[in-house]
Amino acid sequence: MGELGFFLGLQVCQLEGDTFINQAKYTKELLKKFSMENYYVASTPMSTSVKLDKDEVGQIVDITAYRGKIGSLLYLIENRPHILFTVRVCERFQTNPKQSHYVAAKRILKYLKGTQNVGLWYPNDSSFNLISYANANYASCKVDRKRTSGTCQFLGDTLV
Numbered sequence: 001m002g003e004l005g006f007f008l009g010l011q012v013c014q015l016e017g018d019t020f021i022n023q024a025k026y027t028k029e030l031l032k033k034f035s036m037e038n039y040y041v042a043s044t045p046m047s048t049s050v051k052l053d054k055d056e057v058g059q060i061v062d063i064t065a066y067r068g069k070i071g072s073l074l075y076l077i078e079n080r081p082h083i084l085f086t087v088r089v090c091e092r093f094q095t096n097p098k099q100s101h102y103v104a105a106k107r108i109l110k111y112l113k114g115t116q117n118v119g120l121w122y123p124n125d126s127s128f129n130l131i132s133y134a135n136a137n138y139a140s141c142k143v144d145r146k147r148t149s150g151t152c153q154f155l156g157d158t159l160v
Contacts, residue, residue, distance in 0.1 A: 022119025041114030045086040058098030066097040069105045126156030
């Protein structure tokens with residue numbers, strides 16, 4: 001069958017006994033789909049000064065376009081856990097998105113533009129000790145006090 005190169009949108013690169021998985025091609029296609037190839041690069045997925053809320057007085061945006069962006073970003077979070085929190089925050093406002101939410105989703109895409117080649121590295125010589133971390137914050141969302149939680153698991157030194 002040969003060496004695995006692409007699988008369900010994941011690029012798999014096997015080098016000298018190590019494996020690197022990323023979604024650079026999908027990210028590039030995503031930026032093209034939303035006409036963001038020529039935008040500037042953001043250094044972080046969300047500004048520290050932004051606190052998203054319901055924004056009752058904000059300008060209404062196209063709900064289909066917003067949901068399309070969020071749905072596309074949700075596909076990336078399995079391989080890019082560093083954007084998980086930001087995408088999940090934006091996901092909360094899919095029923096009634098405003099301009100502030102749309103700008104936050106666009107910033108994630110601008111961040112992805114600069115980090116297209118980021119992925120997960122799996123060295124073959126790491127141990128098989130499974131370590132899991134979990135975190136939950138029950139007070140950070142000022143809108144409805146929904147919890148924000150996350151987990152990550154390491155197999156040896158590698159994030160799975």
